[in-house]
Amino acid sequence: MKLFSTEDWDLKKDVFTIPNILSMVRILILPIYLKIILNATSKTDFYIAAGLILFSGLTDMLDGLIARKFNQITELGKLLDPVADKLTQLAIAISLVHYYPAMWLLVIVLVIKELFMLISGWLLLQYDQKLDGAKWFGKVSTAVFYASMFILLLFPKAPKSILYGVIGLTLFFLLLSFLLYGREYYYLFKEAKKNKHQA
Structure with a gap:
């Protein structure tokens, strides 16, 4: 099964949309952020790193709003946006372990959660189903993060x-999101198996 096909892509319409460009920018600033925070020697370095994260968070909210309002939702965007989200969150969490050792707990839970969702999402595709977008608890967890x-x-x-x-x-909101997404996937699998038996 193909997640998406590039055969009929229109570069301007499907690739170079404002939401997709914002997602790509979020990925491209990660090396800059990592270089600054991992070599920080002054408050200014921390402020610059914080500014980059603020910018990343704002563009994360903007790309979704723009995509919906101006009908710029694309298959590439559905893939690119969550990839940018997860890479950004992982980069931030890992980089801050250097300053706050307790961040390892956050990194471990984050990795386990994302692996769970990736594997569950892939398994659901075998039933021609998928999770219908980010849930409110996922959005709250991301905002808190x-x-x-x-x-x-x-x-x-x-x-x-x-x-x-x-x-x-x-960590609390991340675990809450993890548990609630687990419940969502449980019901989706249950429904998918039920439909398969009835087919």
Whole structure:
């Protein structure tokens, strides 16, 4: 089964749309962010890194709004947007382990969650079904993640109790999202198997 076909792509209509360009920009700024944060020597470096994450988070919200409002939803965009999201979240989480060791918990849960969703999504395709877009709890988790990482970058000298509280809050919403997506996939698999037996 093909997830999408490039045979009939119109570059202007299907590839070089504003939402897709924004997703590509989010991916391209990751090496810049990583170079700055992993070699940070001053508050200014942290502020610049925080600014890049803020920009990334805003473009993440904008590309979806623009895609829906101006009918620029494409098959490439459906693939590119979540890839940009996951790469960005992973890059931020891993980079901050250098400053906050507790971030390893976040990295582990994030990787397990994304692998679960990737494998579950692929298995669902075998039944010609897929999850119908991001759910509210996924969006809330992503918003909390970006806000929390922005705080960690902007206030690296804040009391450790506050910083680790922020990490704990992020971990809570990530786990909540993981559990609720797990439930969604469970019901989707259950429905898919039921339909297969009835066919």
